Structure formats: structure tokens, C-alpha cells
Amino acid sequence: MVKSLAVERAGSSAIRDLLEITERPGIVSLAGGLPNPATFPTDAIARATAAALAEDPVGALQYGPTEGYRPLRRWVAARTGLPDQGGEEQVLITSGSQQALELLTRALVDPGGLVALADPAYVGALQAFRAAGVELAPIPSDADGLRVDVLADHIAQGARPRLVYVVANFDNPSGSTLSAERRIALAQLADRHGFWIVDDDPYGDLRWNGRAPVALRDLTDRTITLGSTSKVLAPGLRIGWAIAPADVHRSMAILKQSADLHTSSLTQQVVHRTLAEPGFLDAHLALLRRTYQHQATHLVGALRTRLGDRLTVAEPDGGMFLWAELLAPDADTAALLRPAVEHGVAFVPGAAFGVEDLHPRCLRLSYATAGTAGLDLAVDRLVGVLPKP
Amino acid sequence: MVKSLAVERAGSSAIRDLLEITERPGIVSLAGGLPNPATFPTDAIARATAAALAEDPVGALQYGPTEGYRPLRRWVAARTGLPDQGGEEQVLITSGSQQALELLTRALVDPGGLVALADPAYVGALQAFRAAGVELAPIPSDADGLRVDVLADHIAQGARPRLVYVVANFDNPSGSTLSAERRIALAQLADRHGFWIVDDDPYGDLRWNGRAPVALRDLTDRTITLGSTSKVLAPGLRIGWAIAPADVHRSMAILKQSADLHTSSLTQQVVHRTLAEPGFLDAHLALLRRTYQHQATHLVGALRTRLGDRLTVAEPDGGMFLWAELLAPDADTAALLRPAVEHGVAFVPGAAFGVEDLHPRCLRLSYATAGTAGLDLAVDRLVGVLPKP
Numbered sequence: 001m002v003k004s005l006a007v008e009r010a011g012s013s014a015i016r017d018l019l020e021i022t023e024r025p026g027i028v029s030l031a032g033g034l035p036n037p038a039t040f041p042t043d044a045i046a047r048a049t050a051a052a053l054a055e056d057p058v059g060a061l062q063y064g065p066t067e068g069y070r071p072l073r074r075w076v077a078a079r080t081g082l083p084d085q086g087g088e089e090q091v092l093i094t095s096g097s098q099q100a101l102e103l104l105t106r107a108l109v110d111p112g113g114l115v116a117l118a119d120p121a122y123v124g125a126l127q128a129f130r131a132a133g134v135e136l137a138p139i140p141s142d143a144d145g146l147r148v149d150v151l152a153d154h155i156a157q158g159a160r161p162r163l164v165y166v167v168a169n170f171d172n173p174s175g176s177t178l179s180a181e182r183r184i185a186l187a188q189l190a191d192r193h194g195f196w197i198v199d200d201d202p203y204g205d206l207r208w209n210g211r212a213p214v215a216l217r218d219l220t221d222r223t224i225t226l227g228s229t230s231k232v233l234a235p236g237l238r239i240g241w242a243i244a245p246a247d248v249h250r251s252m253a254i255l256k257q258s259a260d261l262h263t264s265s266l267t268q269q270v271v272h273r274t275l276a277e278p279g280f281l282d283a284h285l286a287l288l289r290r291t292y293q294h295q296a297t298h299l300v301g302a303l304r305t306r307l308g309d310r311l312t313v314a315e316p317d318g319g320m321f322l323w324a325e326l327l328a329p330d331a332d333t334a335a336l337l338r339p340a341v342e343h344g345v346a347f348v349p350g351a352a353f354g355v356e357d358l359h360p361r362c363l364r365l366s367y368a369t370a371g372t373a374g375l376d377l378a379v380d381r382l383v384g385v386l387p388k389p
Numbered sequence: 390m391v392k393s394l395a396v397e398r399a400g401s402s403a404i405r406d407l408l409e410i411t412e413r414p415g416i417v418s419l420a421g422g423l424p425n426p427a428t429f430p431t432d433a434i435a436r437a438t439a440a441a442l443a444e445d446p447v448g449a450l451q452y453g454p455t456e457g458y459r460p461l462r463r464w465v466a467a468r469t470g471l472p473d474q475g476g477e478e479q480v481l482i483t484s485g486s487q488q489a490l491e492l493l494t495r496a497l498v499d500p501g502g503l504v505a506l507a508d509p510a511y512v513g514a515l516q517a518f519r520a521a522g523v524e525l526a527p528i529p530s531d532a533d534g535l536r537v538d539v540l541a542d543h544i545a546q547g548a549r550p551r552l553v554y555v556v557a558n559f560d561n562p563s564g565s566t567l568s569a570e571r572r573i574a575l576a577q578l579a580d581r582h583g584f585w586i587v588d589d590d591p592y593g594d595l596r597w598n599g600r601a602p603v604a605l606r607d608l609t610d611r612t613i614t615l616g617s618t619s620k621v622l623a624p625g626l627r628i629g630w631a632i633a634p635a636d637v638h639r640s641m642a643i644l645k646q647s648a649d650l651h652t653s654s655l656t657q658q659v660v661h662r663t664l665a666e667p668g669f670l671d672a673h674l675a676l677l678r679r680t681y682q683h684q685a686t687h688l689v690g691a692l693r694t695r696l697g698d699r700l701t702v703a704e705p706d707g708g709m710f711l712w713a714e715l716l717a718p719d720a721d722t723a724a725l726l727r728p729a730v731e732h733g734v735a736f737v738p739g740a741a742f743g744v745e746d747l748h749p750r751c752l753r754l755s756y757a758t759a760g761t762a763g764l765d766l767a768v769d770r771l772v773g774v775l776p777k778p
Contacts, residue, residue, distance in 0.1 A: 004640070006499075007496055033452075034451060035451075037450070040446060045450070046442040046443070049438045049442070057431040058429070061429045061625040062423060063422075063423055095484050095652075098647070102647055102649075106393060106396075108393055127646060230452075235452045236449055236654030236655050237654075238484075238649065238652065238654075255396060255520060258487070258491055258517045258520045259487070259648065260487050260488040261487045264625060265625030
């Protein structure tokens with residue numbers, strides 16, 4: 001038999017199977033977590049690449065340090081508000097934040113150790129945790145994010161998580177943002193009980209309404225923040241990072257060295273040069289926020305108009321996802337996916353994000369990838385598929 | 390405590406510490422495994438990058454399949470002589486061959502499982518194996534590579550390796566090439582006892598003399614071949630691959646998905662376009678072979694002329710490394726590294742590659758990075774450091 005324990009634990013390849021569906025011709029997919037390719041800053045990336053290869057070809061093409069390209073680490077530190085002196089020492093550049101998640105799991109949690117997280121949860125996190133053989137403690141969540149009071153109850157009853165995983169800003173899949181009160185309560189729990197908070201934050205920059213609550217890292221040193229350029233520049237560059245205290249940083253770097261030595265020198269330079277171009281990032285974020293707000297408003301409007309009697313959905317302030325709930329009491333979105341695909345539309349059923357609960361009446365809809373015409377077509381097709389209560 | 394089992398197993402960060410030494414100003418380093426940056430095909434890479442971003446910006450910047458960019462997989466399959474129909478299904482693109490090594494270890498060997506390999510062995514392989522918590526069975530090697538007869542004896546005495554790791558062409562660090570007779574014997578052992586052979590082959594294309602013995606994958610289906618563009622194009626691109634049977638391939642892909650989703654779409658396209666440019670690869674390989682042969686001949690000559698009474702070294706037919714042995718019976722190259730660095734020269738002591746044996750009289754010298762003037766300076770400085778017998 002070929003399957004090792006690690007492969008068995010990693011289990012089904014839900015993300016890949018879903019991405020395969022979205023690639024079928026003729027499908028309008030609200031399933032993927034793919035940014036709208038019309039927003040890719042191709043010209044800026046082309047300029048940055050040409051400059052890197054012209055001005056620093058050896059730096060862009062030779063082996064580099066495991067911890068990452070120092071100017072990029074410095075940029076991340078400054079952007080995050082870390083101290084000018086030595087702040088970048090906390091930054092580890094990774095091959096997408098998915099790698100950061102896997103490294104920190106293996107660095108911090110032995111097989112059998114406990115990880116608490118919201119149910120529903122991000123599929124990539126579930127895969128990384130399962131591949132590492134950790135135990136999962138699913139915690140319910142609501143419009144204000146993870147139910148920190150339920151987590152506190154678990155701990156009071158003896159649960160001892162090594163880490164608590166949250167997507168505090170515009171959660172994937174639920175779209176919720178963890179409230180300031182809950183952030184404070186979670187940070188206090190972490191300080192009291194000595195667990196690590198992993199704040200996976202790919203969407204925080206995609207806020208078009210309101211202000212972000214206080215960052216978890218500003219509330220406790222027991223926070224590891226993950227960042228990514230996948231939603232802000234382009235995912236194909238595969239550049240993310242972890243911001244972590246020195247001892248966690250070092251443990252992650254040791255594992256990264258055996259995982260892939262270091263992340264591409266070329267793409268690190270390209271990302272740094274693109275982000276550091278004066279004026280670029282503010283203008284580009286404004287474009288992204290405008291685009292996604294427009295698409296989100298459009299999709300929510302179409303869903304409420306055409307399907308308001310069949311589902312409920314909240315209006316988002318940012319991010320890429322809607323988490324819709326069907327009103328039919330016996331609806332099963334996992335069973336509805338096949339007929340939906342036959343009707344030429346795709347979504348992700350709640351079950352894909354389930355830790356314990358299968359969320360049978362829920363589905364995740366991304367408004368990011370398709371333009372408004374595609375969103376309208378998707379809703380047209382959903383009308384033929386989703387059940388009435 | 391922050392250290393998990395995985396971090397403890399991964400242990401010291403020998404490669405990183407060594408790379409740090411090589412970065413000190415004024416040091417002539419024969420320590421790193423860095424290609425000569427003067428050989429980097431910067432213009433071809435710049436052309437390929439500009440073309441990728443102009444002709445297929447979405448393909449270069451969007452999320453891609455975990456298994457890799459299909460045109461690159463096809464190119465690897467054709468180059469390797471895999472069948473035209475479906476050969477690329479065996480190819481998994483990875484973030485350098487280091488990642489392939491780690492993924493296959495986790496895919497094939499549970500913690501506590503047995504991996505056999507030559508002693509001395511490649512440091513990156515040792516780290517990946519140790520991080521995975523496998524047991525190592527060190528096998529002595531000589532000028533013809535791994536002593537397959539000793540491996541056979543171990544197996545006859547009850548050892549049951551899950552995999553046997555070899556760098557069959559121009560081994561790192563020993564420089565040896567596994568003889569045809571031993572390849573045949575190893576393949577027969579694999580077929581009989583059902584272990585996997587991992588043939589890590591970053592240096593096979595750097596042969597300037599003689600012909601390569603038959604490839605292990607042509608002798609048994611129980612071979613997983615690892616390839617890399619690090620030594621042929623540039624390491625900073627971080628593109629490698631595994632060629633593996635379907636079930637191993639699938640297990641590795643499942644683990645890769647949780648490890649980093651997929652390798653950079655941009656660098657995969659850049660590598661494919663560079664390699665597929667008509668005439669490029671043959672001309673570039675000719676340049677690399679000429680350069681490294683010239684540098685190898687120069688270093689061997691200087692060592693024999695200036696230090697022939699203190700060490701022995703074999704003339705290589707390819708690759709990047711010399712494995713030198715000091716004649717002083719009580720020499721300790723690990724202890725000599727510090728004075729060497731103080732004299733402005735660096736090498737890798739045998740102990741860094743040791744599995745059981747510390748190879749105290751051995752050192753690895755790379756002729757790849759420095760030009761001939763640098764090599765002369767390095768030998769000058771070694772004269773002041775290496776002991777007489």
C-alpha cells in the first residue's frame with residue numbers, strides 16, 4: 001500500500017475536486033476562491049519583473065535565505081506596524097499563506113494535539129490540520145465570528161488547545177468578522193491558558209465599509225498572523241508570510257528549510273518591487289474594494305430579488321464570500337451541487353467546510369471571480385435548482 | 390515550549406548555518422552548492438517572463454492545479470522519455486526537488502519507518518528524513534556509489550527499508566556515480582523486496598565526460614525520479630519535479646495541496662517557456678558543462694599541485710562537487726572550519742553529511758560557484774589551514 005498515515009489523514013481532496021468542477025466549460029462558478037483576473041496588476045508585475053532581472057539578476061535567480069528576501073520582510077513589517085528596529089525578524093516569507101499554516105501546525109502541535117477552530121472552517125486549514133494528525137475541536141460561530149464563550153466553556157471543562165485558528169476578518173467561508181469584544185476575550189484566554197492564536201488574514205485589506213476591529217496581535221503576543229498577496233496582487237505568485245515571535249519563527253524556519261529550502265527569489269523580488277512602487281498599493285486596493293463591493297452588492301441584490309423566499313444572506317463589508325442559508329428545512333446543499341452543475345452553475349456546499357456539523361442548508365458563494373453578467377447568469381441558474389421552503 | 394516533535398527531529402539547521410558563513414564578506418566559499426551566477430540565462434528568463442505576462446497573464450497569475458502547469462509537465466515527460474500518451478500524468482511539479490523529497494517521504498514512510506541511504510548523504514535529504522521522523526539505515530559508499538551489496542546484507546538480516554535514497558549521478562557530497570552493475574542489483578532488490586528507490590538527479594545533465602549508466606527508472610517501476618532546474622537554469626526559480634507511478638503521484642499531490650496548494654504559476658510558465666525555446670537548452674547545457682569542467686579541472690589541478698601531499702581528490706566527470714580526503718590520520722575537518730573561515734575560505738566538513746560516520750578526514754569542495762581566480766585564492770588559503778600528514 002502506498003498510503004502513509006499522513007496521506008490517510010489528509011483524506012479527500014475537496015479543494016481540488018471543486019476546482020476541477022469550476023474548470024468545466026460552460027459552468028458559471030461561484031465556487032472557487034479565485035480573485036477576479038481582471039484586477040490582476042499585470043503591467044505593474046511585468047515592470048517589477050523586468051526591473052528585478054535587469055537590476056539584480058543574481059539576487060532574483062540565486063538561492064536565497066530560508067527566512068525570505070529581506071526587503072520584502074521589511075516591507076511586511078512596516079506595513080504591519082512592527083518596530084522599525086528588528087521588526088522584520090518576526091516575518092517569515094512562505095510559499096503562500098497555506099505553507100505558513102502547515103509549517104506552524106507542524107512546529108507547534110504534535111500529532112494528537114488539539115486545535116480549536118470555527119465550524120464551518122476554511123478547507124485548506126482543515127487539510128493542513130488533518131495531514132498533521134492533530135485533533136480538531138470545532139466551535140460554533142455566528143455573525144460575530146467564533147463563539148469565544150463556547151471555547152471558554154470547553155477550556156473550563158478541561159480542553160487544552162495548543163492553538164486556536166481564526167480568520168478574524170471576513171472569514172472563509174462564513175464571511176463573518178470577529179467582533180472586538182470577542183477578540184479581547186480570545187486574547188485574554190490565550191494569555192491565561194498559553195495557547196497560540198493563528199489569525200489567518202488574507203482578506204483584511206479588502207474592506208470597503210466600516211473599520212476593522214483591533215488586531216489580535218495588538219492584544220496578545222501569543223498571536224501568529226498570516227498574510228498573503230494572493231487576494232491583493234495575484235495568487236499565482238504564491239507569496240505569503242507569517243508574523244511570529246522569535247522562537248515560533250525559528251521553529252517554522254527549520255521546518256521550511258526541509259520543506260522547500262526557501263520561496264522563489266524571483267517572485268519575492270517581484271512582489272516587493274510591485275508593492276513598493278510609490279502609490280501603487282493604495283490605488284490598487286481602491287480598485288479591488290470598488291470591484292468587489294460592486295460585485296457583492298450586485299449578487300446580494302440579485303439573490304434577494306430572485307431567491308429571497310428561498311434563502312437568507314448577509315450583506316458583506318469586505319472579503320470575497322457570501323454564506324447563504326436555504327430556508328427549506330430539509331435542504332441538502334451537498335446533494336444539490338450535482339443538479340446545479342448540470343444547470344451550469346457551481347457553489348461550495350456547507351459540508352465541504354464542516355468539521356463536525358455538515359451545514360446541510362448552507363452554501364458558500366463567491367462574488368469575486370465573475371463579473372456582474374456572470375453573477376446574473378449564475379442566479380438565473382440557481383433559480384432552477386434551489387428548493388423552495 | 391515551542392518545539393514540537395517535528396522541530397526536534399529536524400534538528401540543527403546545518404545548511405542555513407553554512408550558507409550564513411558563505412555570506413560573510415571576504416570569504417571565498419567552496420562550501421555552498423550554489424551554481425555559478427555568471428551562467429544564469431538571465432536574458433532568456435527575462436524574455437520568457439515578458440512573454441508569459443503578455444500572452445497568458447491569467448495563466449501566469451491565477452491559481453493553478455496542484456499537479457503543476459501541464460505544458461511543463463509534458464516537457465518534463467518528453468525530456469525524460471516517458472510515453473507520449475499520458476506520460477505527463479507521472480510528473481508532479483514541486484517547489485524545488487527538496488519539496489518533492491519531503492512530500493514523498495511523508496507519502497511513503499510513516500514515522501519510525503526505515504530509509505536506507507549512503508553515508509555521507511545530502512544534507513537536505515537528511516533534514517527531510519529527520520523531520521518526518523523516519524529511521525535511517527546508513528550504507529557505506531565508495532567510488533561506484535552506494536554499496537548495494539551491503540544493503541543486500543542488511544535486508545538479508547531482516548532490515549525492511551520502505552525506500553532507498555540515492556543521488557545516482559554525481560552524488561552530493563561524494564561526487565560518485567552509481568555504477569551500472571549496482572543500479573541493476575539495486576533495481577532487482579527493489580523488485581524483490583518491494584521498497585521504493587528515490588533517484589534524486591539534479592546533476593545528471595552536468596556530465597562532460599563519458600556516458601551515464603542506465604537510468605534506474607529504466608530498470609524498475611519502483612523508481613521515483615526527482616529533477617530540478619536549480620542547477621540547469623537557476624535555483625531562485627524553485628522549480629523541481631517528481632516522476633512517480635500513479636498511486637505515489639496521487640499521494641504526493643494530496644500532501645502538496647495542504648503544503649502550498651501549488652507551485653508558482655508564474656515561475657512554472659517562465660521555466661517552461663525558457664526550456665522550450667528552440668535551441669536554448671542544448672546551447673546552455675554546453676555552456677554549463679564547459680564552465681564546470683574548466684573550473685573542476687582547475688581546482689583539482691591546484692589542489693594536487695599545492696596540497697597533493699595533504700589530501701586526495703578524484704577528477705570528476707560532471708556535477709558540482711569534489712569530495713577530498715585529508716591524509717593526516719587524525720585530521721578533523723569539522724574543527725578546521727573555523728580557522729579556515731578566519732583565513733577567508735570555507736568548505737563543508739564531512740560531519741555535515743554524516744549519518745553515523747562523521748567522516749572527520751573528509752570535506753566537500755564546490756568548484757561551481759567561484760571562477761578560477763576565486764578557486765586559486767581558496768587553495769592559497771587552504772594551504773595555510775589544512776594539516777600535513
